Amino acid sequence: MVPPDDFNPPIGAAEQIAPGLRRIVAPNPSPMTYRGTNTYLLGTTEIAVIDPGPSDQTHLAAILAAVTPAQKITHILVSHTHLDHSPLAAPLSAATGAPVLAFGTATAGRSAIMRDLVRQGLTSGGEGIDTGFVPHITLADGERLRSADWTLEVLHTPGHLGNHICLAWEDACFTADHVMGWASSLVSPPDGDLTDFMAACRRLQARRWGVFYPGHGAPIDSPHTRLDWLIAHRLKRESAILETLSKGPGTAADLTSCIYLDIPKGLLPAATRNVLAHLIDLHGKSMVQTTAGIEIDAVFGLREHC
Ligand SMILES: [Zn+2]
Numbered sequence: 001m002v003p004p005d006d007f008n009p010p011i012g013a014a015e016q017i018a019p020g021l022r023r024i025v026a027p028n029p030s031p032m033t034y035r036g037t038n039t040y041l042l043g044t045t046e047i048a049v050i051d052p053g054p055s056d057q058t059h060l061a062a063i064l065a066a067v068t069p070a071q072k073i074t075h076i077l078v079s080h081t082h083l084d085h086s087p088l089a090a091p092l093s094a095a096t097g098a099p100v101l102a103f104g105t106a107t108a109g110r111s112a113i114m115r116d117l118v119r120q121g122l123t124s125g126g127e128g129i130d131t132g133f134v135p136h137i138t139l140a141d142g143e144r145l146r147s148a149d150w151t152l153e154v155l156h157t158p159g160h161l162g163n164h165i166c167l168a169w170e171d172a173c174f175t176a177d178h179v180m181g182w183a184s185s186l187v188s189p190p191d192g193d194l195t196d197f198m199a200a201c202r203r204l205q206a207r208r209w210g211v212f213y214p215g216h217g218a219p220i221d222s223p224h225t226r227l228d229w230l231i232a233h234r235l236k237r238e239s240a241i242l243e244t245l246s247k248g249p250g251t252a253a254d255l256t257s258c259i260y261l262d263i264p265k266g267l268l269p270a271a272t273r274n275v276l277a278h279l280i281d282l283h284g285k286s287m288v289q290t291t292a293g294i295e296i297d298a299v300f301g302l303r304e305h306c
Helices: 057-065 089-096 112-119 194-205 223-245 252-259 265-284
Strands: 015-018 021-025 038-042 046-050 072-077 100-102 144-146 151-156 165-169 172-176 211-214 288-290 300-302
Touching (some): 223 265, 223 300
Parallel strands (some): 046 072, 172 211
Antiparallel strands (some): 015 021, 038 046, 165 172
């Protein structure tokens, strides 16, 4: 795996990264998007654009400029409806006539527990959901898409977002924000669900992969090592939460300040959401409980202490 700081791709230029595969990085770098969103152009004649990216005219022009007269964009695939991945789908479709394919609208694939928590008043962390997104064609788990140049298999991988999909291409997989090399994925309830996230990691781990192409950052050359790390990282976080709760009850924010000792202040709200995701997962496993409903400021305690 390329160490994060060694990933400095040109922004807005189509780079050949494998036979039949090009990548254009969008001009939206940030602490949440790293160098910017990776837009992939798969195929040599019939092109699938995977994750067109944020609403940005420069990026739209860069994608259109990368298509030669002998090529045609035939599919616009969206991994999930975060604002750094999906908004350019509609303008790209208008410019090319290609349909937009995705798992569904912003709340599609949301787990039953998260639907319940929304009904009980759990509010979103405001991570930038593309609420107006509507695909032309909805994709189902296990579905295969074929063109003259490529075959893709849809894998529904909820967790980072309920409608998140990965796309398998032979022994490669476009993992979007589910597995990335430079950071662990954000799981922020009620859009994100950690129980689903872990299940999707284990599902990916059960197959043989050669390489992952993430939504941000460099390709991952050791997919299984990365999946092992991701699962272990989450289990370590869970142990730290249980250990901290063994000293007494606390809110997600209290726990975050005890556990995340060296992260930039700007990332604390996202970290707090991650801790809340763990607390909801632990609540689902009957290991913690809360006296009131589950909200961002709810006080959680170990079950035997309540
Ligand atoms: Zn995302």
